[in-house]
Amino acid sequence: MELELKNLTKDYNQHRAVDGINLKVSDGEFVVFLGPSGCGKTTTLMMTAGLIEPSAGEVFFNGKCVNTVHPKDREVGMVFQTYALYPHMTVFDNMTFSLKLQGVSTVERRKRAADVSQWLGLADLLERMPGELSGGQQQRVSVGRALIREPQLLLFDEPLSKRSA
Missing domain, CATH: 3.40.50.300 (P-loop containing nucleotide triphosphate hydrolases)
Structure with a gap:
C-alpha cells in the first residue's frame, strides 16, 4: 500500500x-x-x-x-507502546477481538489465531490472561492482534521502548 x-x-x-x-x-x-x-x-x-x-x-x-x-x-494494524491488552480477556480473545466485532466467523478467527500465534511463538499461550505473561509475550500478543487483521499497513509506536538492552 x-x-x-x-x-x-x-x-x-x-x-x-x-x-x-x-x-x-x-x-x-x-x-x-x-x-x-x-x-x-x-x-x-x-x-x-x-x-x-x-x-x-x-x-x-x-x-x-x-x-x-x-x-x-x-486496513491498518497498530501496535501501541503500552500494548493496550484487555486484562480480562485471554490471549486468544485479545488477538481476535477486532475480528469478532467485524463479524468474522469463529472458525475463521480460530484459524487466523492459530496461524499468527504459531508464527509469533504464542500457540501455547492462547488461553492465558495478559497478567500471566512476560512483557515480551504481551508485546507479541499486541503484534499478533495487529497482524491477525491482515493489514495493508502496519504501524508500531515506540516498538523498542520496553525492550531491555
Missing part, C-alpha cells in the same frame, strides 16, 4: 503537535520516525490510523483520501 501524508497538522488547543508533515511511502518501503519525546511521532501514527482527527491536511492510501474512513475500515 502506498501512504501519503499531505500537510498533516494537529493542534491541541494552542499547541501545535504536528506541523504540516508531507511524506510519501511507496508500497513495500519501511519508514522510521525518529525524534525526541513530544515531537509528534505518536500523534502522526494515530492520525494515519484514523484514531485521532487531523486539524488540517490529508492522509492518502493508494491515492485515495481516507480522512473520513473509519479506523476499522482503513
Whole structure:
C-alpha cells in the first residue's frame, strides 16, 4: 500500500503537535520516525490510523483520501507502546477481538489465531490472561492482534521502548 501524508497538522488547543508533515511511502518501503519525546511521532501514527482527527491536511492510501474512513475500515494494524491488552480477556480473545466485532466467523478467527500465534511463538499461550505473561509475550500478543487483521499497513509506536538492552 502506498501512504501519503499531505500537510498533516494537529493542534491541541494552542499547541501545535504536528506541523504540516508531507511524506510519501511507496508500497513495500519501511519508514522510521525518529525524534525526541513530544515531537509528534505518536500523534502522526494515530492520525494515519484514523484514531485521532487531523486539524488540517490529508492522509492518502493508494491515492485515495481516507480522512473520513473509519479506523476499522482503513486496513491498518497498530501496535501501541503500552500494548493496550484487555486484562480480562485471554490471549486468544485479545488477538481476535477486532475480528469478532467485524463479524468474522469463529472458525475463521480460530484459524487466523492459530496461524499468527504459531508464527509469533504464542500457540501455547492462547488461553492465558495478559497478567500471566512476560512483557515480551504481551508485546507479541499486541503484534499478533495487529497482524491477525491482515493489514495493508502496519504501524508500531515506540516498538523498542520496553525492550531491555
